[in-house]
Amino acid sequence: MSAGSVEVEAGSVAYVARFEGELDLASVPALQREALAATVGAKRVVLDLSEVTWMDSTGLRMLDDLTRAFGARGAQVRIVAPPDVPARFTLDISAWRPELVVGRMSEALDG
Secondary structure (H helix, E strand, O other): OOOOEEEEEEOOOOEEEEEEEEEOOOOHHHHHHHHHHHOOOOOEEEEEEEEEEEEOHHHHHHHHHHHHHHHHOOOEEEEEOOOOOHHHHHHHHHOOOHHHEEOOHHHHHHO
16 A cells, blocks of 8 residues: 655646545545645646556545635646546546546646
């Protein structure tokens, strides 16, 4: 098992939150707080799930909560989840907001 983590970088086009490891009940509350705190003032936020090794329904709920919070702040949100990563399987099988999910970082940053 690998505990979840998030690193947020304020880029020129968007703030990018890179999640790694497991997004589950044990890790999500702290990761969600970190992501929200580090993106105050952002107009575009990209949540990168490329390095997520496991995501359960708690992770889906976190994405839902984050996208709502960012929307309330007036920020545009995209989720990066390449087709071959576990997080993408979870997103696809749950049909979670497909309009926000892209396969590559370049797609998320282009608009």
